[in-house]
Amino acid sequence: MSVFCDVPLSAPVAVFQLTQDFNNDPFPTKVNLGVGAYRTDDGQPWVLPVVKKVEKVIVHDNRLNHEYLPILGLPEFRAASSRLVLGDKSPAIMESRVGAVQCLGGTGALKIGAEFLRRYYNGNNNTKTPVYVSAPTWENHNAVFASAGFEDVRSYRYWDAAKRGLDMSGFLGDLESCPERSIFVLHACAHNPTGIDPTQEQWRQIARVMMRRQLFAFFDSAYQGFASGNLERDAWAVRHFVSAGFEVFCAQSFSKNFGLYNERVGNLTVVARDADSLRRLMSQMEKIARVTWSNPPSQGARVVALTLNSPQLFDEWKDNVKTMADRVLLMRAQLKAKLHALRTPGTWDHITQQIGMFSFTGLNPKQVEYLEKEKHVYLMASGRINMCGLTTKNIDYVAASIHEAVTVVQ
Amino acid sequence: MALLKSNKVIHCLGNISPCLGVLSTRSSSWWGGVQMGPPDPILGVTEAFKRDTNPKKMNLGVGAYRDDQGKPFVLSCVRKAEALIASKQMEKEYLPIGGLGEFNKACAELALGDNNDVLKSGRSITVQTISGTGSLRVGANFLSRFHAGPRDVYLPKPSWGNHTPIFRDAGMQLKAYRYYDPSTCGFDFKGAFEDISKIPEQSVILLHACAHNPTGVDPRPEQWKEISDIVKKRNLLVFFDMAYQGFASGDINRDAWAVRHFIEQGHNIVLSQSFAKNMGLYGERVGGFTVVCNDAEEAKRVESQIKILIRPIYSNPPINGARIATTILNTPDLRSLWLEEVHGMANRIIKMREQLVAGLKKEGSSHNWQHVIDQIGMFCFTGLKPEQVERLINEFSVYMTKDGRISMAGVTSGNVGYLAHAIHEVTK
Numbered sequence: 001m002s003v004f005c006d007v008p009l010s011a012p013v014a015v016f017q018l019t020q021d022f023n024n025d026p027f028p029t030k031v032n033l034g035v036g037a038y039r040t041d042d043g044q045p046w047v048l049p050v051v052k053k054v055e056k057v058i059v060h061d062n063r064l065n066h067e068y069l070p071i072l073g074l075p076e077f078r079a080a081s082s083r084l085v086l087g088d089k090s091p092a093i094m095e096s097r098v099g100a101v102q103c104l105g106g107t108g109a110l111k112i113g114a115e116f117l118r119r120y121y122n123g124n125n126n127t128k129t130p131v132y133v134s135a136p137t138w139e140n141h142n143a144v145f146a147s148a149g150f151e152d153v154r155s156y157r158y159w160d161a162a163k164r165g166l167d168m169s170g171f172l173g174d175l176e177s178c179p180e181r182s183i184f185v186l187h188a189c190a191h192n193p194t195g196i197d198p199t200q201e202q203w204r205q206i207a208r209v210m211m212r213r214q215l216f217a218f219f220d221s222a223y224q225g226f227a228s229g230n231l232e233r234d235a236w237a238v239r240h241f242v243s244a245g246f247e248v249f250c251a252q253s254f255s256k257n258f259g260l261y262n263e264r265v266g267n268l269t270v271v272a273r274d275a276d277s278l279r280r281l282m283s284q285m286e287k288i289a290r291v292t293w294s295n296p297p298s299q300g301a302r303v304v305a306l307t308l309n310s311p312q313l314f315d316e317w318k319d320n321v322k323t324m325a326d327r328v329l330l331m332r333a334q335l336k337a338k339l340h341a342l343r344t345p346g347t348w349d350h351i352t353q354q355i356g357m358f359s360f361t362g363l364n365p366k367q368v369e370y371l372e373k374e375k376h377v378y379l380m381a382s383g384r385i386n387m388c389g390l391t392t393k394n395i396d397y398v399a400a401s402i403h404e405a406v407t408v409v410q
Numbered sequence: 411m412a413l414l415k416s417n418k419v420i421h422c423l424g425n426i427s428p429c430l431g432v433l434s435t436r437s438s439s440w441w442g443g444v445q446m447g448p449p450d451p452i453l454g455v456t457e458a459f460k461r462d463t464n465p466k467k468m469n470l471g472v473g474a475y476r477d478d479q480g481k482p483f484v485l486s487c488v489r490k491a492e493a494l495i496a497s498k499q500m501e502k503e504y505l506p507i508g509g510l511g512e513f514n515k516a517c518a519e520l521a522l523g524d525n526n527d528v529l530k531s532g533r534s535i536t537v538q539t540i541s542g543t544g545s546l547r548v549g550a551n552f553l554s555r556f557h558a559g560p561r562d563v564y565l566p567k568p569s570w571g572n573h574t575p576i577f578r579d580a581g582m583q584l585k586a587y588r589y590y591d592p593s594t595c596g597f598d599f600k601g602a603f604e605d606i607s608k609i610p611e612q613s614v615i616l617l618h619a620c621a622h623n624p625t626g627v628d629p630r631p632e633q634w635k636e637i638s639d640i641v642k643k644r645n646l647l648v649f650f651d652m653a654y655q656g657f658a659s660g661d662i663n664r665d666a667w668a669v670r671h672f673i674e675q676g677h678n679i680v681l682s683q684s685f686a687k688n689m690g691l692y693g694e695r696v697g698g699f700t701v702v703c704n705d706a707e708e709a710k711r712v713e714s715q716i717k718i719l720i721r722p723i724y725s726n727p728p729i730n731g732a733r734i735a736t737t738i739l740n741t742p743d744l745r746s747l748w749l750e751e752v753h754g755m756a757n758r759i760i761k762m763r764e765q766l767v768a769g770l771k772k773e774g775s776s777h778n779w780q781h782v783i784d785q786i787g788m789f790c791f792t793g794l795k796p797e798q799v800e801r802l803i804n805e806f807s808v809y810m811t812k813d814g815r816i817s818m819a820g821v822t823s824g825n826v827g828y829l830a831h832a833i834h835e836v837t838k
Contacts, residue, residue: 004678004703007556010714013721016506037503045501052499059496065482066731067474068692071450104540104724111723120444143722216440247440261504262729273439283447290450290572291579292723294543298693299730 073102080308081267106253114148134158188221190356193384229325263300338399467807509538517698542684550580559612595781619652621787660756694731769830806832
């Protein structure tokens, strides 16, 4: 009798199942608007030119070896990553109260941060501290915090389906009514899946309420540079909270903005009140990393560190990032224009108002199903599309398909 | 308590004047109660070693292979594999949650043998993990969630220092069975057998497949057979940790013998593998976790749940090291080269063991140092007492952990004489 005879078959992760279904579809003009990875106008993955260059340098450098990185990761990577999000001249960095943990992608950074908070925030091992994630949010946020032991993961109002924008009053309402010391997971920019970001003024309001109510800000920054094409602009919210005096965690991912998806490059930037707190905090972060993965993988971190720390390569990288961001902006503009031209029922301004890789189209599950089954256009049941899946070659087909879905299915 | 009180005051101030509120809150931290974590004992050794200015200093704490010049060693097969991969200009798309499929297959075949019935039947699953630690962690999480038996994991006494916190953090409880006999510096077979006979049914027992860490003491094949029998009788769930396949004896099949024997005997084991040492891929984090199930259908269910466990930790694993390992394992020339190189590494270690014992004899030591040769793998439990270790560090700049464990990888033909001399001085 097997010890595992009672293990149930779990449902597959939706976004990966979608890609699998797409791959299995023989329809010649099928379109994948599902998983969040950048595609060129030929619908191909894109290894950034600067990454290709740096990888060549690494593979030919015989001084490099494959020894273990320190538990917290590659020092030059960690420092450069934190500078990237906080700004080179960040007072917090000058005051030695910024630390970092190199992690396995953005997920890994969220995980280490969550594990730390569960152990040490708001008391010791306080698994009842509410964790708020936006409604909707990246589907793995819930699981990361739950698996770290938090028993009370809730949502704060965010997406206003009626106006296809930010439900600011709902958001503020939840900030006012939640228990003090609750943890809030905030998307630094290019909100996933809606693409709707607060304005700077709205961020200021959010920060004021959070400060007054003693709420913890945990930023998820997976798209710095990728959202607006400008690194500083995309980091504005995080920097504002730091200058407003918050102690924050910021989970950074280099999957999208460096195209290093499968190398798992992430960084947890930690801003504490003072150097002494930081020191103690980092010593405990080390213990958590040690029982999770011991030390992180070196390849991707080396690529990012070399790039960020060389002025020339850094400029090349910014250029590559802008290329990606610009193509997305172009697709947004074109999709909206085509839907308007077709006089597709509904309003479509949100497509250009939203930012980043994703757009919450507002399509309902029945319409999504129609698109998949009848038109072989694949997108998430939530109506989320990956703008990168659009190309100048398929955009007419997609626009026409959306038009059909919206008119045929209500 | 004090922190809470001061926050109440800040709250009031905040109402009166937002600016004042911000200034006051700035002085308090969320982390006032966070203690400084204890320093890592092994890292501490390296720190002290780095500070030492003695030209003859030796670092015998490090658990990474060094060549005869004391330098880190990047295997030629690894460099060749990297060049091959670089020339292919491969993409960087996310791997599946369970990792690179061809890696998983090659990894399982390496452990179980190409023609293993278990693999042919499809009743096992292997997922790519973040080296050995990641594999143990995924395994611990899986057992914690799905193992219906007792929450106890039995470790050999002693075991790798990180085993305990990993299993504990996953929610399991740790117990021990006798393993190392300090009077012989060898295997306490009688003690192990006795303890294992008393382990409650369905508990988890962790076994080091080869090159036990930290002692270097491995059971002999006939002893493994008896252990397999008693474990079967007690209906225990076997968790093999194999971090040194090939690295122990120099022969990958010989080092996997225990794992293969247990499977042959019908144990449905779980297995952690690491490629950190045997391929020198330490920092690339290459490993695998395998569960042997009753049938392919059960394997599918188990795999689906393991993916659910992995997703909220790191989503999917890093590709670089797995690509290198796969290229090596699946390219005949590179595989042969690898087998040669791993044999070379193991041989150098074995030679250093022999030279150390010869050196001690030459110094005139009257002690029995046979265990240094009998032990296997990277580590040697010398039998030195803490005070002797202290003297070695302070008087001779020979650094090791307090338990008397030395990493043979830190010994070279250039310094083995000095080491023999130092050990003799503190033990005569």
